[in-house]
Amino acid sequence: MKKIHIIGLGLLGGSFALVIKKKRPDLIVTGFDQSAKHLEQAIALGMITEAKEQPDPDTDVVVLATPVDTLTNLLEQTLNQTGDRTLVFDFGSTKELICEKIGSHPKRANYLAVHPIAGTENSGPKAAEIGLFDGKVMIICEMEKTDVHLKGMAYELFELMNMKLRFMDPKEHDLHLAYVSHLSHVTSFMLGKTVLDKTADERHIFDMAGSGFASTVRLAKSSPAMWAPIFIENRKNLLQAMDSYIAHMQAFRDKIAAQDYEGLTDEMIDANKIRDILDLEKGR
Known part of the structure; x- marks a missing residue:
């Protein structure tokens, strides 16, 4: 694993970037946010190596950390754009609809449905905390539908975040x-x-x-x-x-x-x- 791309650099996306960059400084972490202000703040805070709207074709992992009403379309778009060896997961706090809509996608095996049970009442890149995920629960849904080799990269990242894994049905x-x-x-x-x-x-x-x-x-x-x-x-x-x-x-x-x-x-x-x-x- 060499490259990670994060879409959405607020509390969750930003906190993920901070802990991953600390634990794996060798990784290239790129990212994008619809808010120009948030993108500027994320760069200033050292969350990402480079700002870019789309991940490179050889990106290993793409993380979607945007509001839930944007995630399904963004996931479909990301799966269509990325390579066969790219893992995509989202941090959305609802899972039934997105799992249902993505179920028939040709690259469904490239997607892992996860939800970190972590957060604060604050938002934006400046609210990000390097220890936000430490010791918290990561819920994984429909684990069996994700390619076993790609899943390994996710588990590696969750271990770096020091999260406890739990498995649930989306409903x-x-x-x-x-x-x-x-x-x-x-x-x-x-x-x-x-x-x-x-x-x-x-x-x-x-x-x-x-x-x-x-x-x-x-x-x-x-x-x-x-x-x-x-x-x-x-x-x-x-x-x-x-x-x-x-x-x-x-x-x-x-x-x-x-x-x-x-x-x-x-x-x-x-x-x-x-x-x-x-x-x-x-x-x-």
Whole structure:
């Protein structure tokens, strides 16, 4: 492996570039971003060796790190342009649609569907972190459909990133992500909006917001350009998750209105069980 090309040099693409360049300084890393400003910043930050819109024909790996609504067309275009020995993978957080649409492509074996469970509420090249992926999970979908020799390059890169590999069906991936990731972002965005609607005085928000509010609303600082396409693309699963969440909120509201102390306590004790799962994961 000698050449890597990255399309999309924001948080994920930029962080990938930083860690790979540190671990394998011998690699030639080229890249492109639709934003001229982001491309300029990526060059200044040393993320890429050279800026170019298309990868060289002999590029070993092409990484797609753009919003999910652009990925299918970009993947098809990239597979059409690159050679038979080039591996292409994307960092998109929805997988069912892209795997379905690319399934009959003549070069399907050149594609690996992956999703790094890593990120922050920040965006753009300046938000990139060299340790963003360290110790995090990389979900791989339809592994068996990718050429075994090309897959080896991906595993080498994931090892350099120090990621734990997990394997999932694309539909299963999107369903679970709707609940544990996408719903969290919806909730955070709407909590922020609710507070802003009620509390017009910014000073009151600043003075009265504790660490609990700050941590809960942190995701509301995320990029709408990234998250709106995710919400739309995974809407079937997300709407199911939102309906369940709204039902739980309504039931909890009713218990507060009825001054049902015991019912509220039981609900929160049930919710406390999530702590055991999260603590178990920390201890792994």
